[in-house]
Amino acid sequence: MHEQRLSTGFRKKLRDELAAWRAEGLVSPGQADALSGRYRLDDLAKESSRTLLLSLYIIGAMLVAGGLVSFVAAHWDGIPAAVKVVLIVLAMLACHAAGIYLWKIRATRPGLGHALVVLGTLVFGANIGLMAQIFHIHSNYYNGFAAWALGALAVAYALGSVPNAFIAVVTSFIWLCGWEDHSGWAAVYYPFLAAAAFVPFIYWKRSVLITALALLAIGLGMMAGAPHGRWLEWRVIGLAAVGAGSLYAAAGLLALGREPLRRLGRVAVFLGAVGIGAMAYALSFLHTAQELRYRSWDLFDSPWLIPVAAAAVGSIPLWVLYARAWPKAGALRPLGSCLFSGLVLLVAGIGLALATPSNQPYYLRTLAEAADITAAILGNAAVLALAAGLIGSAMAAVDRRLFWPGILLVVLLVVSRFFEYESGLLWKAAALLACGVGIILGGIRFESYLRQRRLADERP
């Protein structure tokens, strides 16, 4: 039933509206009851108190566990190793057993039961460290986080537990950071492993939190890769942002067209637009194009590119699917087409900068400089395309949340160009004044447009 997947915000709004419609006689009491039943509006109060209770139970359970751990720690040294092992494993099993009993078997306290299961996974994580301590095992700390992530993920899938999935994403990311620092290969494997681990869960549970965290972790994983010895290389970060951004934007735009996935689509489109927009903004500076051209091919002497290339190639069929679905994309059509145009301009700019050889004979230097300038122009055009998409969609959807980011992008671009090329205070002042006045006039115009559209919508 698709109504079960609708956001709580939408259902709350519908509940308020339904009461008004009923009072105004727009719907009969029978129709109101039918709508209320269809969208489970009576469950809303119960659902919000359930979320609050779950949070309180998790905090309470963690405090109780902290007290017990301190109590045991006070006597820890005198306890034989075998007893220590039995104690810590029993503590974990007790949390899990009590949790599943209250949540699923007796089902009288699902919130408390869920909190205890989460506590069981937290105790499991602590137990990994304690086992290493008891048996004098010296290992890289990140291996412990990998084991923790695996255990948390198993419980997340078994019970559809979002808090356990949260623990799995966070611990797996810590694992990536430690692993990458030691071996440099983590960034190659991690995006694939994390995608395989979390994407099915996201699709199953439709959790916005896990979607945002997992997509961030996968994207940052791609950015962490670098040619040997140059961790956090900005060019790698930029190119990874474009690869991940293209995949997220395409997948998100497709998801926006399917009601059950709409909220997840928004997260993916947002992250995709941030990735594409950030690199487009960076390329809008002439210096960036020159840096990309300078020793450009040394970027590719490392396998970090594999997940980035996979994301970029994987996004192509998604863009094709989106192009087919585009006529039905509604108010967000301008955003979709402008995101794609911005991406194409950006890729063309990056491609041009990378393809232009760094060491030119003197008679070809002008050509290389022309290539740099063209790449920077393409970067500026990509940012403008993104801004146009945001503003266009804001007009079509009558939504100011898209309008202001679009306007701010334009202003950012104008101000950046002035500071990049013009040092005269008078010109800077003129540019800032023009931007300020532009924002105010644009805002007034847009608000008046919103008012007119709303009035038009309210007319019978």
Next chain:
Amino acid sequence: MSARKTLYAFAGAVLVQVLILAAVPGQKMYTLLTGRTVVLRTAPVDPYDILSGYYVTLSYEISRFDSVPGSVAFEGQADGTPMYVVLRQGEDGFWQAESVHPARPDVAADRVVIKGRKSYGSIVYGIETYFIPEAARGTIEGDLRQHARDARIEVKVDRFGRAALVRLLIGDRVYDY
């Protein structure tokens, strides 16, 4: 998913957690049960900060490149490169490095092969940390300061070259935790 299936899935997930916990000391237990006893001369890494937290950080004679014949060949290698060090018992009872190889060599019965990894200009064997109880901290610290040259570690080394700490010996005292 039906309630029964959910319970089975959860039981499986908890089993995964228990198996992971069992795997943490699994290799160590195997080494302790099947390994050969070797005594190594040791010293705390930093004489001014012997105990950091509740463990002693140890360094061995065989951790230093200049104490391992043939280790020069590994100087250009990346950190993490495996190093198989052949040990032979000296007349004083301590085991000393005789040679080092990139792969595990076959050795005579009176020799032991211990596997290490290159790490920041030295060799680590996974036996560099010895956890101690908080109550024993003062005693061990005092002993280490007094008998710094007479600290030794008893380890077991299994047939794959993996080592596991057994006990710490300082002077005539034995610390077995």
